[in-house]
């Protein structure tokens with residue numbers, strides 16, 4: 001069925017000891033859609049991603065990937081299913097002892113691709129997509145933070161997956177590099193029709209790139225909508241999250257009024273996006 005969602009998360013629960021982390025999480029990602037998953041630190045976002053690639057099985061509920069239930073698939077089949085999903089882990093570490101080429105080639109070699117020409121052409125096109133042509137021989141220790149993230153993006157996409165999951169791909173990057181990494185992720189999603197789920201705290205990039213956003217809080221999806229609806233939300237916890245407001249009385253410490261940069265950044269992103277799309 002063409003219209004069936006690529007990812008279905010149906011009422012999943014997860015608990016570690018006494019701590020309930022996921023308390024009935026449900027959402028879907030349509031084929032080719034880019035969904036942003038947002039929520040406070042410790043809300044369970046990375047735990048959700050681990051369920052999507054079968055590294056964790058839910059205590060109850062189910063996860064379907066392209067119609068197949070992850071937790072019912074035998075371990076050997078799971079590896080095959082996983083090969084159809086590119087995953088960029090949080091802190092997306094590269095293998096320190098391998099150069100850029102070998103890091104990106106790693107998933108292909110794991111899948112048994114041996115032909116040197118094929119390896120080269122696929123690694124080269126993944127590196128070109130993240131604008132890193134010419135850096136193949138560099139070791140991770142000699143890359144900038146932004147380059148490391150881009151190599152990790154290339155590694156996630158090199159095996160032409162049907163679906164890409166990114167956990168905080170822009171964390172710790174300067175705002176300009178962060179924008180270009182976000183742009184790359186969106187471009188890869190649109191150009192190759194890859195179903196994409198991205199976990200991020202970077203609200204201006206959410207506004208730029210997401211088709212839809214879900215907000216996770218207290219182990220549940222508390223809100224779903226488009227970026228435009230997100231900015232217009234009346235929900236206070238969500239508003240505070242978007243604006244990065246902890247409720248502290250900053251004005252009492254300022255000697256003169258200050259601009260609210262977060263707000264301006266988000267409104268700039270909104271203006272750009274919806275002016276060009278309308």
Ligand SMILES: Nc1ncnc2c1ncn2[C@@H]1O[C@H](COP(=O)(O)OP(=O)(O)OP(=O)(O)O)[C@@H](O)[C@H]1O
Pocket residue numbers: 016021039040041042043044045046047048090
């Ligand atoms: N394997 C595990 N064993 C025990 N507790 C775990 C395990 N994995 C995650 N947790 C706990 O589950 C909660 C959610 O963790 P998770 O990594 O999903 O948070 P997150 O939403 O990704 O946060 P952040 O934005 O900081 O990355 C945390 O309290 C974490 O300590």
Ligand SMILES: [Mg+2]
Pocket residue numbers: 045046047090167
């Ligand atoms: Mg996380």
